[in-house]
Amino acid sequence: MDTMRDRFAPVASRLLDEDPRLAVVLAAIGTDGFTGAARRHPGRVVDVGIREQLLVGAAAGLALTGLRPVVHTFASFLVERPFEQVKLDLGHQDVGAVLVSAAASFDWPAGGYTHMAPGDVALLDTLDGWTVHVPGHPDEAETLLRHAVAAGDDKVYVRLSLQSNGRAMPVDGERFRTVREGRSGVVVTVGPMLDAVLDATEGLDVTVLYATTVRPFDAPALRRATEAAGTDVVLVEPYLAGTSTAAASDALSDAPHRILGLGVGRRELRRYGQPEEHVAAHGLDARSLRERIGSFLGAAVRV
Structure with a gap:
């Protein structure tokens, strides 16, 4: 199966062909995927080099001229390093862009801590007006990218990951989806955590909600779920633990x-290893999740 990032360049290139308002802004990373698009649309595929602050600043400038910029690099270089530009050039100037990240929390451990960004969604939460999509499958990533591009002039973050569920779910860019119903608690699982959560809660009498759009947070869906399942809620997120608890x-x-x-812990893991080892170290594998969810929900009465 291809990855979410494998889908990004072909989909964005087709969107460039379809929408004369669209522009793609890169910072050296991912440029190979846009060679053909750059030839067809030389004024709308921009590579600023390894200059991440300029990456966001240039996108804001394009937005001020009426274009819809799609901005891409690793999450740590897209949200964390140029955060001042995200805050001011986009937010303060009240212009929109689609930020599309790669590497997620720890997709490339060999790159070290500089290439990890478990705090990206929490950081964007300090700003107003951002929509945040966290797909769990390449098909969902394609759908949500199209939603993001079509979202007028809104500020949208699309978080791509190498982690993926085995199959895609229908997503609409707005609502949580109920994938299992129970009476002894609610588990909200985000993006690529769905398969692990379904394995972890197999046989437990819990409702499972699947979220691929986490901002705005679908409060009505959570309230409806708790009417039948009670107000004990577990959030399982592939980024910083507790990001959505508020x-x-x-x-x-x-x-x-x-x-x-539940999510990625704050402690830095300095033995970088493989992504699967990070998943286990943060207690996000199915076995650990079952223990943690079951303990919190009082073993969640079995179905």
Whole structure:
């Protein structure tokens, strides 16, 4: 199966052909995938070199002229390094762009901590007005990228990962999807964590909601799920643990509730190893998730 990032350049290239308003802005990374598109649209495929602050600044400039920029590099270089430009050039100037990341939390451990960005979504949460898509499969990534490009002049972040579920789910760029119903708690699983969560909760009497658009947070879906399953909620996110706990708590502010946020821990793992080892070290493999979810939900009465 191809990866989410494998889909990005072909889909973005087709969108360049279809939409004269679209521009792609790169910072050396990923340029090979746009060779043909750059020949067809030389003014709308821009490579600024290894200059990530300029990457976002140039995108904001293009947006000010009326174009819809799609901006791509590793998450750590797209959100963290040029955060001031994301905050001011896009946010303060009130212009939109589609930021499309790669490498996610720890997709390339050999690159070291400089190429890891488990805090990217939490960092964007400090700003107003961002839509955040976290696909769990290449097909979902393609759908959500098209949603993002078509979203007027909004500010959108599409978080791509090498981690992927075995099959795609229908996604609409807005709502959580119910994939399992139960009566003893709700588990909200984000993007590529779905397969592990379904394995972890097999035989447990819990509702599982699947989220690929996490901002805006689908509060109505969570409230509906808790009406039948109770207000014990577990969030399983492929980035910094607890990133969405405040959003979930706000959704349930009129009812007593408990929330457990699972995700990537804050401690830096300096033996970089392989992505699967990071998943296990952060307790995000199916076995660890079952122990942690079951303990929090009181073993979640079996179906």
